[in-house]
Amino acid sequence: MHTSLACGKWMPIGCLNHHTQLFVGDRVTVTFFDMQGELVGLSFNYQITSAEQGEPHSWPRFIAEYINTHIPLVEAGKMTEQGLIVAYRSNQIYALEGCGIERAEITFHCIAKCDDIKTDKPAYDYVYPEKSNDYNAGVKVLQPKTGLIYKCKPWPFSQFCKVKEENNPLYEPGVGQSWNLAWQQVSP
Structure with missing residues (x-):
């Protein structure tokens, strides 16, 4: 997917370049902030509903696409010579300068707890x-x-x-x- 950023200066406010494996039932919360605190109307949860969505190369792309479609004054992707491209695994989150949005935070809510962190084994059969x-x-x-x-x-x-x-x-x-x-x- 390719998009170009609207006229104006865009500031990086967060990133989606985590290499975390997620499982069905896990969710990722994207929270946006201005100087006053959380922007509840823009913040959202992204639920992992399939094994494909939980792959480290997939969920950052799906969340970037969601941001580009649903969140005003914010874009996500990788800046290239051709413009902003939604990439696999590594995407930056940008806000239009002057819009008041200062940062984005990514939080993981994992129900698939691991017995051994290195194995990524879910807590269910x-x-x-x-x-x-x-x-x-x-x-x-x-x-x-x-x-x-x-x-x-x-x-x-x-x-x-x-x-x-x-x-x-x-x-x-x-x-x-x-x-x-x-x-x-x-x-x-």
Whole structure:
């Protein structure tokens, strides 16, 4: 994607060049500030909803594209001889000089905690309802509808963790009418 910056001087106010692996359910908060504090109307959350979106080379591009489409007086990308280009992995955030926006901060809200930081192993076994026939006592699932992690209770309740029919949401973790008979919430 290529865009050119509008007339005026553009100041760098932040960057999207993190090399962080994100997982389904994680979110990135982009917060904009002026001299008075946070600009709540411009700040936003970007939810990771697929493995592709969480890749270190993907999410900075998706967030830059979101900024360019939805945030006035702010652009994101990599400055080249051809103008501003939204790049993979490394993008700068710019604000039009005189608009009052002074900085942008990126914050990560990761629900996929790692046992060993070097391995990037998520804190859940499956994203609900994938491979639901494998659910048994102790299996942890990420429920995309709530963004929370649930652990299958021990027998005899574990029999309700398996999804037998897609049209039977009674025991669906966090949202089904009787979910707490089969599941225990493990993330806040």
